[in-house]
Amino acid sequence: MRSDTDRKLRRILSDVLGLTEDQVEELTPDTGLFGHLPELDSMAVAGLFTEMEDRLGISIDDDEIDADLLETYGALLAFAEAKREAA
Amino acid sequence: MxxxxxxxxxxxxxxxxxxxxxxxxxxxxxxxxxxxxxxxxxxxxxxxxxxxxxxxxxxxxxxxxxxxxxxxxxxxxxxxxxxxxxxxxxxxxxxxxxxxxxxxxxxxxxxxxxxxxxxxxxxKGASLLKTMLRARILASREAGLEETSEALLERGLEQGLELAGFILSGEMIRQLQAAMPxxxxxxxxxxxxxxxxxxxxxxxxxxxxxxxxxxxxxxxxxxxxx
Structure with missing residues (x-):
């Protein structure tokens, strides 16, 4: 059973990366994001975090955004879950 | 057409x-x-x-x-x-x-x-601006340069700023901050x-x-x- 954050985050990634439903379903905590996805430039990453703020109701400082966060889907999800718990 | x-x-x-x-x-x-x-x-x-x-x-x-x-x-x-x-x-x-x-x-x-x-x-204009500022900070960081939204905005309002490949005037930035649909x-x-x-x-x-x-x-x- 996926959490609400997990479902919303998959949807956001699918919007930014143009993933199909199947590709979205195949995301696992170990799926690599940044560095594995050449099309993810700084504008796309910026858009990704702004959408996360809007759709997850969280606020993200620019200094919190670093490469580790985008290393895997699991890392990004853990960050989003923690942010929502603290909100 | x-x-x-x-x-x-x-x-x-x-x-x-x-x-x-x-x-x-x-x-x-x-x-x-x-x-x-x-x-x-x-x-x-x-x-x-x-x-x-x-x-x-x-x-x-x-x-x-x-x-x-x-x-x-x-x-x-x-x-x-x-x-x-x-x-x-x-x-x-x-x-x-x-x-x-x-x-x-x-x-x-x-x-x-x-x-x-x-x-x-x-x-909102402020949302567009925020995403473009963030993109610039991320790109700069990759190039080993630390920038902050606050400092960039202050400079931008004074002398204009290049964001996401667009050179925005100070007035453009100021008006974007307040612009609503x-x-x-x-x-x-x-x-x-x-x-x-x-x-x-x-x-x-x-x-x-x-x-x-x-x-x-x-x-x-x-x-x-x-």
């Missing part, structure tokens, strides 16, 4: 010609299409023109003006303010005799009063949920979705007949 031009006001009272993409058969409904802004303008260009083709097919004339400093414009974007874009849109509406308008995303910040129409997924009762908001599909302005690689163009054109053309 033809390339027309319209007289766009210059500071000081003169006017320059700016291009506009046009489907003009002298029909009763004349739709001014106000483009999305900055990076989103590129991401939504294909969708925008495809919506226009469909509206044309549905018997609606449409016009997509170049904003000063964008596309084919000879103006230097670094000297342009948001207010100049508002005046350009108003001038285009007058020149083409617009009866309705369709504004996409940030285009909703520029719409003149008095025309009925639609705002597709409108966005038009709140006219004659304007209907079309949110992405109604169009379905994934928002194309968010896409890392520009893409197109004919189904979204169909949906947007259907909503607008049905609304014109109502």
């Amino acid at each position: 033809t390339s027309e031009s319209y007289p766009c006001p210059l500071p000081g009272g003169a006017a320059a010609r700016e291009y506009a993409l046009s489907f003009d058969k002298g029909r009763a409904v004349r739709m001014l299409v106000v483009p999305a802004l900055f990076d989103e303008a590129n991401k939504l260009r294909h969708l925008t023109v495809e919506v226009m083709r469909r509206l044309h097919g549905a018997g609606i004339d449409c016009f997509l003006p170049d904003l000063p400093g964008t596309n084919e414009s000879l103006r230097d974007l670094a000297g342009v303010e948001l207010e100049d874009w508002r005046m350009a849109v108003e001038a285009a509406a007058r020149h083409f005799g617009a009866t309705h308008l369709l504004a996409l995303r940030g285009g909703g910040l520029l719409v003149p009063g008095g025309l009925p129409g639609w705002l597709y997924a409108p966005v 038009a709140g006219d009762a004659r304007l209907t908001v079309i949110e992405q949920d109604l169009v379905e599909g994934r928002p194309l302005w968010l896409r890392a690689e520009p893409d197109h979705d004919p189904a979204q163009a169909d949906a947007l054109a259907a909503i607008v053309s049905l609304g014109c007949k109502a």
